[in-house]
Amino acid sequence: MRVGIIGLGNMGGRIAKRLLDQGVEVGVFDVNKAFMQTLVGLGAVEAESPADLALKFPYVITVLPNVYIVKEILTGQQGLIKELRPNSLLIDMTTSIPSVTKELSEMLKTKGLRMIDAPVSGGVKKAEDGTLSIMVGGEVADFEEVKPLLNFIGQNIIHVGEIGAGHTIKALNNMISATTLAATGEAMALGVKLGLDPTKMLDVINSSTGKSFSSDFKFPNQVLTRNFEIGFTLDLMVKDLKIALSMAEEEKVPMFISSASFQLWKQAWSNGKGQEDHTAIVKHIEEMFDVEIREKTISATS
Numbered sequence: 001m002r003v004g005i006i007g008l009g010n011m012g013g014r015i016a017k018r019l020l021d022q023g024v025e026v027g028v029f030d031v032n033k034a035f036m037q038t039l040v041g042l043g044a045v046e047a048e049s050p051a052d053l054a055l056k057f058p059y060v061i062t063v064l065p066n067v068y069i070v071k072e073i074l075t076g077q078q079g080l081i082k083e084l085r086p087n088s089l090l091i092d093m094t095t096s097i098p099s100v101t102k103e104l105s106e107m108l109k110t111k112g113l114r115m116i117d118a119p120v121s122g123g124v125k126k127a128e129d130g131t132l133s134i135m136v137g138g139e140v141a142d143f144e145e146v147k148p149l150l151n152f153i154g155q156n157i158i159h160v161g162e163i164g165a166g167h168t169i170k171a172l173n174n175m176i177s178a179t180t181l182a183a184t185g186e187a188m189a190l191g192v193k194l195g196l197d198p199t200k201m202l203d204v205i206n207s208s209t210g211k212s213f214s215s216d217f218k219f220p221n222q223v224l225t226r227n228f229e230i231g232f233t234l235d236l237m238v239k240d241l242k243i244a245l246s247m248a249e250e251e252k253v254p255m256f257i258s259s260a261s262f263q264l265w266k267q268a269w270s271n272g273k274g275q276e277d278h279t280a281i282v283k284h285i286e287e288m289f290d291v292e293i294r295e296k297t298i299s300a301t302s
């Protein structure tokens with residue numbers, strides 16, 4: 001298969017490399033020329049613009065920060081829509097707003113072009129290993145057509161419904177993930193304040209009912225070690241929470257727990273942590289509790 005990829009950041013860059021490693025012919029475009037050159041060095045074909053990529057590749061994957069950039073990539077001066085061939089298929093892996101995705105899909109349909117939404121979950125390590133979860137919205141036939149390609153990228157690939165359904169479940173998943181991370185952060189910080197060893201706390205939580213991906217993976221690898229390595233920025237997590245809460249608002253339903261969690265994330269964000277990894281929410285909680293959740297140490301910061 002031959003595929004063009006637009007957006008070569010933390011996720012897109014790794015997805016492109018993974019596809020190249022699997023022998024797929026890959027074209028690349030990113031406004032960041034250095035990211036593009038790294039992949040060209042690994043065998044990718046460089047495109048001058050989204051339109052140039054559309055001209056060369058029948059399938060195009062977008063992995064961009066948000067839906068407004070996806071729209072610009074589609075309809076801008078050198079946008080994809082200028083050169084996409086009839087029957088081309090756009091696979092949008094951006095975490096996005098479902099209602100806008102539906103509008104973009106409708107617009108493409110009027111020009112004989114196809115689109116599915118296929119956002120991913122799992123983080124940069126799973127992108128490297130090709131073991132992401134992929135949630136797909138769109139026509140079943142389009143999904144089946146690109147499944148061999150998606151199999152190179154992900155392990156759990158689920159068609160969830162019509163166009164926009166993938167983006168819907170993705171925002172809901174991240175709302176759970178953000179809330180769980182924040183709640184685990186508060187519990188861990190309080191435990192440390194009460195004199196408990198964070199490593200032993202995690203041993204208990206991870207063999208008890210409080211276990212989550214946050215306690216099992218993020219705390220041992222990113223918090224206790226204090227590396228907080230960038231994989232998924234706090235900016236992007238705040239975006240995802242906004243999408244989930246706006247969907248609830250459109251449906252006129254309350255979201256008590258997630259709204260409270262969002263306030264905490266927004267506070268960390270307005271305190272300047274947007275460009276850090278999203279696990280910096282724990283640093284924000286630590287600052288409020290005046291503790292540090294560090295491996296085998298129990299210490300107050302002042």
Ligand code: NAD
Nearest residue numbers: 007008009010011012030031032064065094095123231232
């Ligand atoms: P990122 O900021 O690391 O990468 C985005 C890339 O898009 C950058 O390389 C940037 O230069 C490029 N870009 C921005 N505007 C552009 C434009 N107009 N034309 C071409 N390229 C442009 O973001 P990321 O972490 O890779 O996330 C990408 C998407 O995947 C987001 O929607 C995010 O929510 C989602 N996502 C990320 C993760 C993760 O762990 N990082 C996990 C799941 C989903």
